[in-house]
Amino acid sequence: MTPGPVAVSVIGLTRRYRGHLALDDVTIDFGGPSITGLLGRNGAGKTTLLRLAAAQELPSQGQVLVFGASPVENDAVLRRMVFVREDQAFPDFKVRHALKAASWFYPNWSDAAAAALIEEFELPTGRAVKKLSRGMRSALSIVIGLAARAEVTLFDEPYAGLDAVARQLFYDRLLTEYAEHPRTIVLSTHLVDEVAGLLERVVMIDGGRVVLDAPADDLRGAFTAVSGPAAAVETLVEGRRVWGRRRVAARESVVVGPLDGVDRLRARDLHLRLETLSLQQVMVHTSGRSDGGPAESPEESPEESPEESPERTSA
Numbered sequence: 223m224t225p226g227p228v229a230v231s232v233i234g235l236t237r238r239y240r241g242h243l244a245l246d247d248v249t250i251d252f253g254g255p256s257i258t259g260l261l262g263r264n265g266a267g268k269t270t271l272l273r274l275a276a277a278q279e280l281p282s283q284g285q286v287l288v289f290g291a292s293p294v295e296n297d298a299v300l301r302r303m304v305f306v307r308e309d310q311a312f313p314d315f316k317v318r319h320a321l322k323a324a325s326w327f328y329p330n331w332s333d334a335a336a337a338a339l340i341e342e343f344e345l346p347t348g349r350a351v352k353k354l355s356r357g358m359r360s361a362l363s364i365v366i367g368l369a370a371r372a373e374v375t376l377f378d379e380p381y382a383g384l385d386a387v388a389r390q391l392f393y394d395r396l397l398t399e400y401a402e403h404p405r406t407i408v409l410s411t412h413l414v415d416e417v418a419g420l421l422e423r424v425v426m427i428d429g430g431r432v433v434l435d436a437p438a439d440d441l442r443g444a445f446t447a448v449s450g451p452a453a454a455v456e457t458l459v460e461g462r463r464v465w466g467r468r469r470v471a472a473r474e475s476v477v478v479g480p481l482d483g484v485d486r487l488r489a490r491d492l493h494l495r496l497e498t499l500s501l502q503q504v505m506v507h508t509s510g511r512s513d514g515g516p517a518e519s520p521e522e523s524p525e526e527s528p529e530e531s532p533e534r535t536s537a
């Protein structure tokens with residue numbers, strides 16, 4: 223693997239589609255060997271970010287650098303990255319021809335890895351790609367994405383039509399491949415809780431902006447939903463950073479960062495319910511939040527004491 227500058231550097235990236243802001247001034251790096259989950263609701267801007275990173279479209283403003291160079295029409299750079307997207311289109315090929323074409327393109331391609339994956343996903347190599355089922359086409363894309371052993375590996379919801387067993391196989395092989403051949407992996411997904419255990423870093427996008435960027439370990443158990451009568455909830459969360467807020471009549475549910483023992487005692491006295499959130503729930507609560515603050519880990523939030531440690535159990 224060639225050492226060098228940051229794998230993917232995105233600087234002030236904006237993409238407008240006829241006035242609609244799909245990506246809004248995003249600056250972020252994906253560097254070094256890592257598995258990053260790119261999370262967000264439908265239409266958040268995940269695909270747009272990955273397509274721009276892979277030079278499959280051009281930004282309205284801003285810049286993408288891959289290993290320090292623009293990837294646009296840059297064969298040397300594009301051979302170092304693979305972009306696997308949902309419902310990948312293939313030319314009118316047989317499976318084995320699609321694999322052969324990929325093996326010619328990617329310099330780190332592993333025939334052995336491809337062969338093992340084909341067997342595990344039970345892909346018929348003599349069948350035309352257009353005659354594969356949807357799930358089989360996804361499996362083919364995944365085989366290419368992993369066997370390419372590209373230094374930058376971008377997976378955009380790669381498992382359309384894959385059943386739970388095949389998805390688990392993908393997760394297992396992704397981890398094995400990563401352990402044996404570390405690379406910069408970005409995995410865009412809605413199946414947040416399913417992939418949570420794989421991730422080292424979590425980037426959440428909402429409305430074209432990065433709303434959260436933190437090590438996955440910092441997020442596990444770090445957010446708490448505080449629910450109950452609105453006035454009591456407000457008493458408890460006063461002065462804290464609020465990551466999400468829902469109100470129905472006089473009751474309210476508010477998402478905050480880690481709570482310490484004193485907070486928990488106060489919550490009990492106020493008859494409030496505390497619930498530790500999963501990553502999936504964090505995404506639900508932080509998407510469309512109204513306070514629109516900068517992206518940061520909940521533990522780095524300025525309103526919170528540095529001594530607080532993430533809560534890991536429900537109260």
Ligand SMILES: Nc1ncnc2c1ncn2[C@@H]1O[C@H](COP(=O)(O)OP(=O)(O)OP(=O)(O)O)[C@@H](O)[C@H]1O
Pocket residue numbers: 239242243244262263264265266267268269270271
């Ligand atoms: N070619 C296009 N023309 C017009 N609007 C587009 C185009 N591509 C994306 N958009 C819009 O940009 C926004 C971001 O889309 P994007 O596909 O990046 O979201 P996403 O987070 O990948 O969503 P999903 O999880 O549903 O795939 C959406 O509002 C989408 O409708």
